[in-house]
Amino acid sequence: MSRVVSDIAVTMDGYASGVGQTLEKPFGDLDQAPLHGWMFDEPYAAENADEVAAIVDAGAFIMGRNMFGPDRGEWNLDWRGWWGDEPPYHGPVFVLAHRERAPVEMAGGTTFHFVTDGIHAALERARAEAGERNVSIAGGPATLNQYLAAGLVDELRLHVTPTIAGRGERVFEGVPAQRWEQISVRATTLVTHLVYRPAR
Amino acid sequence: MSRVVSDIAVTMDGYASGVGQTLEKPFGDLDQAPLHGWMFDEPYAAENADEVAAIVDAGAFIMGRNMFGPDRGEWNLDWRGWWGDEPPYHGPVFVLAHRERAPVEMAGGTTFHFVTDGIHAALERARAEAGERNVSIAGGPATLNQYLAAGLVDELRLHVTPTIAGRGERVFEGVPAQRWEQISVRATTLVTHLVYRPAR
Numbered sequence: 001m002s003r004v005v006s007d008i009a010v011t012m013d014g015y016a017s018g019v020g021q022t023l024e025k026p027f028g029d030l031d032q033a034p035l036h037g038w039m040f041d042e043p044y045a046a047e048n049a050d051e052v053a054a055i056v057d058a059g060a061f062i063m064g065r066n067m068f069g070p071d072r073g074e075w076n077l078d079w080r081g082w083w084g085d086e087p088p089y090h091g092p093v094f095v096l097a098h099r100e101r102a103p104v105e106m107a108g109g110t111t112f113h114f115v116t117d118g119i120h121a122a123l124e125r126a127r128a129e130a131g132e133r134n135v136s137i138a139g140g141p142a143t144l145n146q147y148l149a150a151g152l153v154d155e156l157r158l159h160v161t162p163t164i165a166g167r168g169e170r171v172f173e174g175v176p177a178q179r180w181e182q183i184s185v186r187a188t189t190l191v192t193h194l195v196y197r198p199a200r
Numbered sequence: 201m202s203r204v205v206s207d208i209a210v211t212m213d214g215y216a217s218g219v220g221q222t223l224e225k226p227f228g229d230l231d232q233a234p235l236h237g238w239m240f241d242e243p244y245a246a247e248n249a250d251e252v253a254a255i256v257d258a259g260a261f262i263m264g265r266n267m268f269g270p271d272r273g274e275w276n277l278d279w280r281g282w283w284g285d286e287p288p289y290h291g292p293v294f295v296l297a298h299r300e301r302a303p304v305e306m307a308g309g310t311t312f313h314f315v316t317d318g319i320h321a322a323l324e325r326a327r328a329e330a331g332e333r334n335v336s337i338a339g340g341p342a343t344l345n346q347y348l349a350a351g352l353v354d355e356l357r358l359h360v361t362p363t364i365a366g367r368g369e370r371v372f373e374g375v376p377a378q379r380w381e382q383i384s385v386r387a388t389t390l391v392t393h394l395v396y397r398p399a400r
Contacts, residue, residue, distance in 0.1 A: 012358070012372065012380065012396065013214065013370075013371075013372035013375065014213065014214045014372075031377070034379060148364075158212070160394070162379070162380040162381055162382040162396050162399075163377075163378070163379050163380060164348075164372055164375055164376070164377055164378040164379075164380065165377055166372075166375060166376045166377040166378075167377075170213075171213075172212065172213035172214075172364055172366075175213065175364055175366060176364070176366045177231070177363075177364055177365055177366040177367075178363070178364040178366075179234060179362070179363050179364075180212065180362040180363060180364065181362055182362040182387065182389075182390070182391075182392065184387075185385065185387035185392050187382065187384075187385035189382075190382065191382075192382065192385050192392070192394060194360070194392060196212065196362050199362075
């Protein structure tokens with residue numbers, strides 16, 4: 001069954017990004033080492049291989065413009081995302097934006113589509129592309145929060161890392177009171193993976 | 201070895217209390233059922249018996265005035281805490297306050313002392329009383345956050361419950377960036393117990 005899922009790495013205080021994003025610092029002033037070391041640094045990446053693989057196991061993805069790139073306002077048409085020539089998505093990625101732009105086809109099956117008519121329209125297009133596979137809300141926190149507030153996320157996978165950020169962009173900001181259920185929890189050396197679904 | 205520890209139940213979005221505390225609603229507008237059901241409701245309380253017992257296993261306790269009672273300004277001297285005649289602390293409890301008040305002795309060994317000279321003075325008195333046992337920062341979140349910001353907490357035990365509060369008082373509010381270590385994680389049906397210590 002196709003679900004709308006989201007994976008997001010957060011600090012103990014719930015931040016998923018810093019402030020002051022630049023080309024050199026996709027997460028702004030947030031120290032990325034504790035937030036993402038479990039994904040990329042051995043031997044920790046091996047411990048978390050299943051969870052890391054699940055992050056990109058979806059039939060379509062949705063992300064905010066700031067997750068796609070550091071430019072603001074008019075598009076920098078030379079920019080093709082943070083991920084090099086072959087992004088890890090291998091499928092359609094719908095980027096929420098205010099300005100139209102032609103789709104960008106990358107190696108390995110990733111195509112970035114730019115959606116200017118809102119989160120519901122993006123989800124409709126993503127569902128149509130995903131078929132039986134999941135749709136992933138890839139981030140960042142501001143985008144995820146819009147989908148959470150609208151009650152559109154079927155499974156939230158929080159990857160909680162032992163660091164306090166103190167400031168930045170928080171998951172759940174602006175999301176109203178909701179009951180959820182704890183589905184599974186798995187801790188490894190550097191992170192705890194918490195999977196939640198909305199309470200029925 | 202004596203440690204400064206703190207147990208606090210939080211929502212997925214990091215809230216430990218609501219707003220609008222009254223005599224009838226110690227946690228204000230926060231729905232207590234999902235936040236504390238794992239402690240009090242069977243069969244869940246039995247599953248979490250070790251963690252619940254650890255909450256009051258300390259030689260001395262520190263709490264904020266709002267955790268002690270709903271009155272503000274001048275003391276209501278008839279008020280002797282939320283816990284009835286025999287509170288679960290069975291030892292000295294130092295209540296941070298702006299106004300002096302004589303100690304209140306309760307059944308079972310709990311005595312409430314009122315400390316008007318700040319968090320460091322309260323901790324010094326609590327350490328002296330606790331001896332080899334731990335000192336517990338009992339809450340609420342505003343009090344815990346002061347000790348976290350001052351770098352005075354040796355072990356933080358977050359009990360994360362699957363609910364989104366949307367507003368209230370957050371743990372970590374005002375606490376600056378810090379690196380911690382994940383010490384242990386245990387999930388039961390309704391809650392995940394995460395134990396952290398500051399990174400060495």
